[in-house]
Amino acid sequence: MEASIEVDGLRKRFGAVAALDGMSFTVAPGRVTGFVGPSGAGKSTTLRVVLGLDVAQEGRALVGGRPYRSLGEPSRHVGALLDAGALQPGRTARNHLLWLAHAQGAGARRVDEVAELVGLGAAIRRRAGSLSHGSRQRLGLAAALLGDPPILVLDEPFTGLDPQEAAWLGGVLRGLAGEGRAVLVASRLMSRVQDTAGHLVVAGRGRVVADLGVDELVADASRGRFTVRTGAREAAMAVLAGAGATVAACGPEVLTVSGLAGRERVEQVLNGAAVPYTEIVAHRATLEEAYMELTR
Numbered sequence: 001m002e003a004s005i006e007v008d009g010l011r012k013r014f015g016a017v018a019a020l021d022g023m024s025f026t027v028a029p030g031r032v033t034g035f036v037g038p039s040g041a042g043k044s045t046t047l048r049v050v051l052g053l054d055v056a057q058e059g060r061a062l063v064g065g066r067p068y069r070s071l072g073e074p075s076r077h078v079g080a081l082l083d084a085g086a087l088q089p090g091r092t093a094r095n096h097l098l099w100l101a102h103a104q105g106a107g108a109r110r111v112d113e114v115a116e117l118v119g120l121g122a123a124i125r126r127r128a129g130s131l132s133h134g135s136r137q138r139l140g141l142a143a144a145l146l147g148d149p150p151i152l153v154l155d156e157p158f159t160g161l162d163p164q165e166a167a168w169l170g171g172v173l174r175g176l177a178g179e180g181r182a183v184l185v186a187s188r189l190m191s192r193v194q195d196t197a198g199h200l201v202v203a204g205r206g207r208v209v210a211d212l213g214v215d216e217l218v219a220d221a222s223r224g225r226f227t228v229r230t231g232a233r234e235a236a237m238a239v240l241a242g243a244g245a246t247v248a249a250c251g252p253e254v255l256t257v258s259g260l261a262g263r264e265r266v267e268q269v270l271n272g273a274a275v276p277y278t279e280i281v282a283h284r285a286t287l288e289e290a291y292m293e294l295t296r
């Protein structure tokens, strides 16, 4: 697959802070890529560099094979939603879109198309200042889609949405990716991204710490982990830790164990010390657990 966004070795300092420290990844068309990581990981700075709003001291960022600033009609190449609050409060939603469309050489018909696509409904006639957060996000997405771009970049699009709105937005983004677009969604909230993105770029301290499929991340975090059920929790924890395992209690009679070479070894350690147990099973990590482990 041809990469739609290429970020290669970006470095950027703000005084003593290294916001980007060798950030590199590519975004493929036809899928939603979640760009996740804790606050301060460098996600917004990366997006700003990709969109030509900021300049890195080293490295390069390409959109459709070219630097953003060299694109003739950028809105036809990439649509962005960075700050849905950046609106003139007195202008109606429709006038806001008409004004943007005019600047891009698009007409009223395209405004009505994108308004329909994002389900703005009656909110299209309201003043931007009186719109709910969800309607503002819809308006921001409509604006990003005006030029019918093959690439979409969204920063924290789920913030402030209720669960129904978030589920709706996830569906819209998957639909847009299904049409062949590259959709990059930056968020601190793995819980929102996991239902939308099939692929994840996980950032930490200005660089990529993992670049993999959602299923792969869960499988990696589950590998070599076991859940042990035992009435002798303290004794089991002591002998397993003594054998070099990392052990955590997760209930009065339940432990998770990692760091031993397989289920047989866990059994062997417990049997060797005559510690009773009723069950040893492979532990399936949640995506949230896997994410916490990667970014802690």
Ligand SMILES: Nc1ncnc2c1ncn2[C@@H]1O[C@H](COP(=O)(O)OP(=O)(O)OP(=O)(O)O)[C@@H](O)[C@H]1O
Binding pocket: 014, 017, 018, 019, 037, 038, 039, 040, 041, 042, 043, 044, 045, 046, 187, 188
């Ligand atoms: N204009 C700026 N001036 C000084 N420091 C900045 C500036 N912009 C970002 N930083 C710093 O760079 C680092 C990366 O910030 P960035 O906003 O890119 O992270 P983020 O992953 O988007 O975080 P968040 O999820 O909180 O938005 C942080 O330490 C931040 O404080």
